[in-house]
Amino acid sequence: MQLTGSQVIIECLKEQGVDTVFGYPGGAILNVYDELYKHPEIRHVLTSHEQGASHAADGYARSTGKVGVCMATSGPGATNLVTGIATAYMDSIPIVAITCNVGVSLLGKDSFQEIDIAGITTPITKYSFIVKDVTKLADTIRRAFSIARKGRPGPVLVDITKDVTANKTEYIKKEPKMPQPDCSAFNEDDLKKAIQMIEKAKKPYIFVGGGAILSGASEVLKTFVEKTDAPVCDTLMGKGAYDGTSENYTGMLGMHGTKTSNLGVSECDLLIAVGVRFSDRVLGNPKKFAKQAKILQIDIDPVEINKNIIVNHSIIGDVAIVLGKLNEKLEQQKHTEWLSHIADYQKMYPMTIPKEGLSGPFMIAKIYEMAKDAIMVTEVGQHQMWAAQYFKYSKPRTLLTSGGLGTMGYGLGAAIGAQTANPDKQVINIAGDGCFRMNMNELATASRQKLPLIEVIVNNHVLGMVRQWQTLFYKQHYSATVLDDGVDYVKIAEAMGAAARRVTTQEEFNAAFQEALESKTPFVIDAIVDSDDKVWPMVAPGAPINECFDGKDFESKNK
Template sequence: MTGAERVWHTLRELGLHTVFGVPGGAVLPLVDALSQTEDMAFIVTRHESAAIHAADGFARAGGTPGVALVTSGPGGTNALTGLMTAMTDSTPLVVLVGQVPTGLIGTDAFQEADVFTMALPVVKHSWKVSEVDEVGRIIRAAYRVASSGRPGPVLVELPKDVQMAEESRPGPEKVQLPSEPWRLSPLEAARFSAYVRRARRPVLYVGGGVVASGVAPWIQAWAERYQVPVTTTLMGIGAFPANHPLSLGMLGMHGTFAANHAVQAADLILALGVRFDDRVTGRIDSFAPHAHIVHVEVDASERNKIVTPHLTLKGDLREVLPILDRLVPEALHDEWLETIRQWQTEHPLKVPEAPSGRLSTAAALRALSNRLNDQDVVVTDVGQHQMWAALFVPRAKPRSFITSGGAGTMGYGLPAAIGASLARAGTGRVVLIAGDGSLQMNLQELATVAQYQVPVTIVVMNNGGHGMVRQWQDLFHGRRRHGVALTNPDFVDLARVFGIAGMTATSMEELEAALEALPATQGPALLEVAIDPNEMVFPMVPSGKSLSEVIEG
C-alpha cells in the first residue's frame, strides 16, 4: 500500500466510517485514497475549524474518536481552535494534517507551516511521520492514545511524499499501551470509608469524565444507595438524570441556588471526573469550606492544581468506581435532603416575564424541552442561550448534551451538531440551540447541512447581539454597551436560500405551532425565535465571588 492507502485501511479496521475535512494540495493523495475506500464517508465542511468541531461533535455523541483531515499551512492553522476546544473538554480526536514533501520542509515552500509545533500546547500527543513504513503503526497508536486515559485530540503530520510512497513491508505493527490494574491501598480504603460513613451532608459532584468513561450507571446506583444529592458541571449534564429527586442541577457561575448552597454547606464532596474549573468553584478560598473532598482523577496534571483534596485517588473511573463500590454504604440523610428540598422550593429557577410582544428565553426553551425525548441530543453554541439551555433543557442520559465548556468556543455549535447527527443517525433528533451571534461564527456550514441533508434542527435565539457580553457590560461596566449590537441577516430567508426549511416565532403561540410542525419536516430545519435583547440569564455568581453570593435575578 501507499502511505495514504494505509491511513484509511488502518482507520477502517478500527471501525471508522466518517471523516470530516477540507481537501487541499498537500493531502491530495489522502483524498484520492479516501475516494477508493469502501464504506468511508468524507464530509467536506466549508472551513477547517468547522471540520474539527464536527469531528468533536461526532466523538461526543458517538463515544468513539472523531477524525478530521486538513491540508498544510492555513488548513492546519485553521484547525488550532478546534484542537484547543477538544483538548479543554477531553474529546478524543485524530487530526490528520498534510505537509509539504520532506525535501521542502524548512524552505518556506508554498503552504508550509510548522503546525506540529504550534499545536503542541493544545493536543494530547503529536507525531511527525517521516517513513512510510511507520504510517500504519502511528495511525493505530494515535487512535488509541486519543481515547485512552483522559481522552483528547492528537495530531498526525503527513508529508505529501510519505503519503505517495509505497511500503516496503506489509501491515502495521499492533500497538499495546502500557497498563497496570488499579489498586486501592489499605490507607486509602480506610480514609475513604471513614469519610463516607461519617458524613451527614454529602454531595456527589460529577463532570464530563463520568460521561466520557461511561460510568454514569455507577453514579445513579451510589446516589440511590447512599441517598446523596448529585450536582453536575456543564460538561457533566446527562451524567445523572436531571429529573431525579436527588438531582441538584448544575453548579457554578450559572448554577442553581440549591446546587451552589449544597456544595458550600457539605461536609463531604465526592468529586468524580471533574477538574475544579474556576466557573464551578467561584472564589477558591471559600469553596466548600466545611467539606472533606475526595477527588478521583486519571490525569496527573489535574491533581491538586486548583483545589487540594483531602484524598486524591489516581486512576480511571472505569477501574476505580467498581473497587470503591463495596465501600459506599446504604445510608439515610433525611435531614440534609429536607434542607435541600427547602432550598429548591424557596429558590426555584425563575422564568422571567418578557416585555409585551416578546418571548422569554427560559419559557421558549422549556416549551422546546417538552417536545424532546431521552434519545434526542441537544447541542449548544456559546453564550447566554448556552446557560439557559443548561438550566431549562434538562437531560437524562449521557451524551445527550453537547457544548463547548472549558474553551467557550463561539461557532462550535453548528458544525458539532452536524457531527453529532451523523454519529447518532436513526437514534433520535439532534437539536442545535444557538444565539444569533454565535451561529454567525460558522454560518457557512449551513451549506454543509444542505449538501449532505443532515437532519439537524437549528433553533436560533435571536436577541440582536452578543448577549452574554452585553450582560456583563450592564452588570459590571456601568451599562456601557460597546461592540455588542449586530445587524443580522434574515435567518429564515437565509436557510431557505440553502434549501433548508425555515420558520420564525415571535410569540408563544407561534412557537408552539412551529414546534408542532418541526417533526414532520424531512431533513434539516431552522427555527428563529425572537427574544428580548435586554434579558439576562440568572442565577449568576459574579466572577471572583463565593458560590453562596448568588444573584437570583
C-alpha cells in the same frame, strides 16, 4: 503487501473502525483523497470550512464515545483545524486530526502552504506527530488512535509529508488493541480512607463532571449515589452523567448554577468530586469554596489533584472502576434530614420561566417537553446556560457543548457530526445570533448531507452574555456588542438549502418547532427575544458561590 502511504492511511483508518471522516481537500493531501475516493465504506463529509470539520469530528466523538476523525491539507487548511483541536483538548474529547504537509525536501524553506502544524498544536494535543518516513506511517497512525483513547482522552494530530503519501512500504494489517483502564495508581488504603470519609459525613454532596461521562460511569454512579444517600449537582460537562430528573438532583454548580446547588455545597461537610477539574467558573472564590467541607476527589488524571483547589483525599483512577470498588465496600448510608433540607432549598429557589413573551428559558423548556430524547448541542453564551438549566438530561452524551474553551461557532459543526453519527436521533443546536454568524456556512454542509438537524437561533441582536456583564459590571457601556444590522437569517438559511421560520411569540415557536421535528431537511428557527434577557442565577466574578443572586436580588440591591 506493498502499499503507498495514502493506501496505508486508509487501511489504518479501517483497522480502527473508522466509518466517517470530516474534512476539506487541498494540494498536499490530494493523494489521500484520491485513495479515499476508492473506499466508499468510509463516509467523507465535506464541510464548508476546516474548522467545521474539526467541530464535526468532536461532535461525532462526544455523541458516540468513539474517536472522531478530521482531515485537512497543509498551511491554512491545517491551521483552520486549530480552534476545533483546542476545543477538544480542553474538554478531553478523543479526535485524530490528519493533515498533510509539503514534501520533506521543501520543509523549512517557506514553501507554498508550508506550516509547522505539529509545532503549533503541541500545547493543545495529547501528542503531535510529523511523519517523514513512510515505513513509520502505519505505526504512527495506530499510536495516534491509542493515545487519543487512552486514560484521559484527547486530540492527537498526525502531519504527513506529501512524498510519504506517495512512497511505498510494506503494510501488514493489525487488529487494534483497545486500551484498558489503568488501576495501578490507587490501592485498598485509598478506598478505605474514602469509605471512612463517607461514613463519617453527616451532610455529603456529590459533584459530578465530564469525567464520569468519558468513563461510562453512569450506572455505577447511580448506585453510588443511592448508597451514599446524598444530593447531586454537576458541571456543564457532567450533564447527563446522573439523571437530571431524579429528586436528589439539584442542578449545576457555580457561576450560573442553581441557588440550591451553590448553597448546598457551601453547607456540606463532605464534597465528593467525581471526574471534575474544579474550573474557575465552578469555584468562584477558591479561598471560600466549600470551606467547611472535606473534599474527596476521584479523577483519572493526577494533574487535576490539588491543581485548582486543595483536597483532603483523592483516588486516581478510572471513575467507573473506582466507583465500582467503592460500591462493593460502602454500607448503605442514610441522610434523611440533610436531603430534606436540600429539598426545602429546591422549593424556595426554583428555576422559573417567564410566563409572558418569548424567552430562552421558555424555548428550552418547550424543546424538552416536545423532544426529551434529543441530542442537544449548543454554541457558547446565554443560550448555552439556558440549555444547561432548563433541559433535563437523563442520559450521558446528550449535551454537546464547549465547556473549557468556550468556542463560539462550535455548535453547528458539532451538530453535523452528531447527526451523522446518530441518524435515528433528533439533533438540536441552540445558538445565539452572535455564535451563528461565526460558522453559519456549515448550514450548506447540513443541507448537502440532508441532515434533519434543527437550529434554534436565540436572536437578541446582541452578544448576549457579554452585554449581560456590561450591564451588571461595566456601567451599561455596550461596546461592540450590538448586532442590530438587519441580517436576515431566514433568507440566509433558505439560500443554503434549509427550511426556516422566524418567530416572535410562544405560539409561533411551538408551531415552528413542531414543523421542524417533522422536517426531513435542516430547519432553522430564528427566534426573536429581548436584548436584555439575562441568565439567572449568577455569581459575580471572584465572589463565593453562596453569594449567588437572581434578577429580584439584583433589583432589590440596586433600588
